[in-house]
Amino acid sequence: MPMKVIKSALETSTYVANMRASGQKIGFVPTLGGLHKGHQLLMQRAREENDVVVISIFLNPMQFRKKQFIEYPSDFEQDKTIARKTDVDLIFHPSIDEMFPFVKRIDDFFRFQNDEFRMRDNKRFVVEPKDKNGIDNLIRVPSTLVEQLDGKLHPWCFDGSATIVYKLFQILQPNRAYFGEKDIQQLAILWKMAETYFPSLKVVGVPALREADGLAFSSRNALLSDEQRQIALNVHSALRHGERLIRRGEFEAFLVLSAIKEIIKVQSFVNIDYIDIVDKKSLKPVSQISGGIILYVAFFINGIRLIDTLIVD
Numbered sequence: 001m002p003m004k005v006i007k008s009a010l011e012t013s014t015y016v017a018n019m020r021a022s023g024q025k026i027g028f029v030p031t032l033g034g035l036h037k038g039h040q041l042l043m044q045r046a047r048e049e050n051d052v053v054v055i056s057i058f059l060n061p062m063q064f065r066k067k068q069f070i071e072y073p074s075d076f077e078q079d080k081t082i083a084r085k086t087d088v089d090l091i092f093h094p095s096i097d098e099m100f101p102f103v104k105r106i107d108d109f110f111r112f113q114n115d116e117f118r119m120r121d122n123k124r125f126v127v128e129p130k131d132k133n134g135i136d137n138l139i140r141v142p143s144t145l146v147e148q149l150d151g152k153l154h155p156w157c158f159d160g161s162a163t164i165v166y167k168l169f170q171i172l173q174p175n176r177a178y179f180g181e182k183d184i185q186q187l188a189i190l191w192k193m194a195e196t197y198f199p200s201l202k203v204v205g206v207p208a209l210r211e212a213d214g215l216a217f218s219s220r221n222a223l224l225s226d227e228q229r230q231i232a233l234n235v236h237s238a239l240r241h242g243e244r245l246i247r248r249g250e251f252e253a254f255l256v257l258s259a260i261k262e263i264i265k266v267q268s269f270v271n272i273d274y275i276d277i278v279d280k281k282s283l284k285p286v287s288q289i290s291g292g293i294i295l296y297v298a299f300f301i302n303g304i305r306l307i308d309t310l311i312v313d
């Protein structure tokens, strides 16, 4: 069937509901646009596991500072070509008004970010019917999930992604939704959000795309010289070493962490910004390893900040 592009939420919701009523399974990949190989991997996985593949292209102002929002590389024609090649059935491409009908000016989204260190419920998601900037159905992510890893630096960003994904799930009611494991904190938050509000929807994490030499795919890789790239790869090997220790039965997190740090320390030009072993679902640092965990490291190579993660189930 030829790929469809729909801008209206109501039309999209009716179209997808008809597909579901005829017994078809809906796989959904939300995106901000600027589609690349990482998105293609998600779409291919959705294609393999569902009858209908829907993607959304929506540059969500809640997730960006104003400058980043303005500079985000969007090319809808190119995105359409990539989606068509990847066998997508429907692109939902709403306007900002369609998704946030009560927000008057674009600057109101950036004003909402000033509230970023507000009090949150410790454990529960809270839906704010309408905040003072006109954002309706604003999802506040519990502090236990936000105040971990990188979330400490920009907690509002996760309220932004949880809010838009909540709205998209309401419109589309898909059977499965696909997200990259590369943004591991976002994934953990959306898992929990879906479990809370959309219990019959399955959130699927797709392993991070790696380049041929094993480096995690990132637009920042282009900034690395050959030597710096090798250093980043050595950091990755250090995580792999940690993984091997765990698979061989080491369950003391501090021993695994010190073995990883030892390997990273001997690399010149690397500064570790943050390193930890956290529980895959709660994102809390663990002292004893059991069940699914994430080896997480954020590091600088000559001022370029990179993140690498390994999930060990």
Ligand code: PAF
Pocket (backbone or CB within 6 Å): 030, 031, 032, 060, 063, 161, 164, 165, 183, 186
């Ligand atoms: O990961 C992203 O691309 C975005 O955060 C998402 C999930 C599409 C929500 O805007």
